[in-house]
Amino acid sequence: MLRLDAVSHRYPGSDVDALEELSLQVPGGTAMGLFAPSGSGKTTLMRIASLSLRPTGGAVTVAGHPVSGVRYAVPRSIRRTMGTVGQSPRAATSPRLSLRRIIAEPLSFADGRRTPHASAYTERIAELADLVQLSPDLLDRLPHQVSDGQLQRACLARALALDPKVLLCDEPTAMLDASTTAVIMRVIAGRAERGAAVLVASHDHAVLGASCHVLRPLGGTE
Known part of the structure; x- marks a missing residue:
């Protein structure tokens, strides 16, 4: 349902890649957790996966459709299949x-x-x-x-x-209390049970491990 092939990104003015040739596939009916510390590039990856940041290399495919644009350059039919949750609800x-x-x-x-x-x-x-x-x-x-x-x-x-058929969550429980974290992760995992492709990025291994198949670090599997 969601596929990233050899995705790389380098921000303007930088001489190093924030991401380098990372590949990832999230099938429908699966909740995957991306475990990595702050500064490892997971937010860059999530922005690319959510079609809000164009990769400098590689390709993104959603529901079998290669996507080359970002934001409103992406066809509405594809944007409607995706839901996103960020780290800061007040900023969003x-x-x-x-x-x-x-x-x-x-x-x-x-x-x-x-x-x-x-x-x-x-x-x-x-x-x-x-x-x-x-x-x-x-x-x-x-x-x-x-x-x-x-x-x-x-x-x-x-x-x-x-x-949505694809749900992307970047640190959705950061700085929240345990009861709210449990509610949010239960609902997120429920989307996978209903057939959605779910990708959750977090630095909290315990939170991910309770609901997701965990990937670390940015591509290694455990």
């Missing part, structure tokens, strides 16, 4: 949107709307909120009115809104 959300509208964002954009009209998706939002254990009273709060863990659950719900 607008402080002006309620959790309800954050969850509704991909639903709205899929319908060609410019702003998330959450009222049109009440049933789906409620289903997603229940999945990530967000109580209904939290949905109309703004990001500054909830904890990091609650906001990250909303980000995960947003990533799952279009039932």
Whole structure:
């Protein structure tokens, strides 16, 4: 479902590669954990896999389709098959949107709307909120009115809104408490059980080992 072939990347101004000819395949129905310390290139890899950063070498294939563009240069049909969760929920959300509208964002954009009209998706939002254990009273709060863990659950719900076939999570439980980590990882692993290709990057081996087949370091298998 997700394949990276000999992917390399060198940032402008650098004389060394952040990634060098890395190959990785994540079949549908599989949760893979990428275990590596900070500074090892896993975030660069996740950005390439999520089609937000163009590799300087190699190829990315999603659901059998080679992808050469990034971001909105990627066909919508491919972008809709992918969901992403980042490390910082506050950096990934607008402080002006309620959790309800954050969850509704991909639903709205899929319908060609410019702003998330959450009222049109009440049933789906409620289903997603229940999945990530967000109580209904939290949905109309703004990001500054909830904890990091609650906001990250909303980000995960947003990533799952279009039932993605590929789910990419870069340090999704960093700095979260144990109970929130358990909820998030259980939901993430559940996507693989439903047939999605799931890739999770983390420096926490215990978190990955509980839910994923672990790869280390950036390509070695254990």
